[in-house]
Amino acid sequence: MFTVYAISSIERSYIYVGLTSNLESRLFRHNSGYEKTTRPYRPFSLIYQKEFLTRLQAREHEKYLKTSSGKRSLANISK
Template identity: 70%
Template sequence: MFTVYAISSISRKYVYVGLTSDLEARLHRHNSGYGRTTKPYIPFELIFQKEFSTRSEAREFEKYLKKTNNGKRRFLGLR
């Protein structure tokens, strides 16, 4: 199972969209400062998750969320 997720910085205005097969471990890595992209924005809270049976399906949805403002607005509730 693969999960597309979005996390929001609690302290700053920043949303990160990603893909993982172990959501709990990935969230721990984000909040521990292991990710170079997300480190300046910790701590995070999970705001969205959707599971897929294949990695390719998950990757397509992740790309949709990252590349379109409509995707972010529709699925993540962002303006």
């Protein structure tokens, strides 16, 4: 199983979209500062997750969420 997820910075206006096979571990890495891209925006809360059977399906959905319409839908969730 592969999970597409979105996390929102609690203190700043920032949403990160990613893909993983181990969501719990990935969230820990983001919130602990192990990921260079998200380190300045910690701490995070999980605002979206969706599971897929294949990595290809998950990657397609991740790419959609990174488009302007996907970002708008995530911004509405995080409000």
